[in-house]
Amino acid sequence: MTIDKTLIERKVVEYIGKNTHIDLQMLTPQTLLFKEGIFDSMAFVLLIDFIEETFGIKPGDEDLVEENFESIDSITRYIGKKTEIDVT
């Protein structure tokens, strides 16, 4: 299976659907997941586990910043950068 931006984004959205109670129709790629209270601390721990298991990425301490996780867009970009997939 080829991993591309669409697949990454779809998997991230699926993850959000499974681990939050948000109506996915309400989400945009730019929705601020933490600031708007969609993700809590447990969802963040699970998100890191999900990224490790699904994409084989082990986020280091230096990666754990808002710009990498604040929205679907930023998570997709971060995964793309780490897996060297062009997600622009």
Add this chain to the structure above:
Amino acid sequence: MNEHMKRPFNKDILVITDLETECNQIISMLRHNVTERLHRFGAVVGISGGIDSSLTLALATRAFGPERVLGIMLPEKDSSNESAILAQKLADKFGIQAITENITGALEGFGCYSRRDEAVKRVFPEYDPATYKMKIGVKSSGLYTNLPPLFSLTIVDSKGNESSRRLPAAEFKQIEASSNFKQRCRMSMLYYHAERLHYAVIGTPNKHEVEQGFFVKYGDGGADVMPIGHLYKDQVYQLARYLDVPQEIIDRTPTTDTYTAEQTQEEFFYQMPFRQMDLLWYAFEKGYEPDEVAPVMELTPEQVKSVFVNFERKQRTTEYLRLAPIRE
């Protein structure tokens, strides 16, 4: 507080100007709650040698007299010896009866240690509880961002070498759930003695513990009355000094005394010194603007905003802990 009645935010805003009146109000309310509302004869207080339980015991002794207060030390095999020494000193100082109930056997029965160690080994296969110590904590680097903190697990070998790794969700939850047997065993034992004597269990959490959810549901959160649940930590110290709590207890750094490796409450949960947290929480709760708070706290308005976002999230995500059983 009404917006126009707010005092200008300053570092002394939490100083209690009349300690005697504040003490008397707490004591009077405690007496009223225990005797008139709960119809109990006295107080059972779990004492750990920490500042919160020490102040609670001092207040209970004033409310009911030393002959109607029972202090219970509840050590287990991971507890520090210092806790028992300080708790005994406290009991002697206030002239109350203190007993020790070691809960190690009960915890072994629940599999508290083995379940915890099994999860630790999944993260660190070399971990051996006979030779290593362990603790979990949050990283303080996350304090001024909108991201919640992640927990890490640290093991310490016999030579003092530390290794830390981020805790995956399953292991984090297993360590947390197994460790919570400690607080829940303590609660059961406190209620045994309270029922035996027809006393009330007096809870010891302060305002931060209650509102930020730093307690175990039906563990240290299980009590009949929480007389210091409205006090900021600095106010706990102010009253403890006023009531002459032993100086060694006042000087002691607050610890969790839950894991085998030493760990402060700041490392485990709060991520900032108590004095800073008190003031920021007060500002958050009373609706002060970050622009007014920032210069006093020597932070930027953006940092204050991030702290407020973190506080709001903690309050929201720990609401479950404060909820009574839903009956609808």
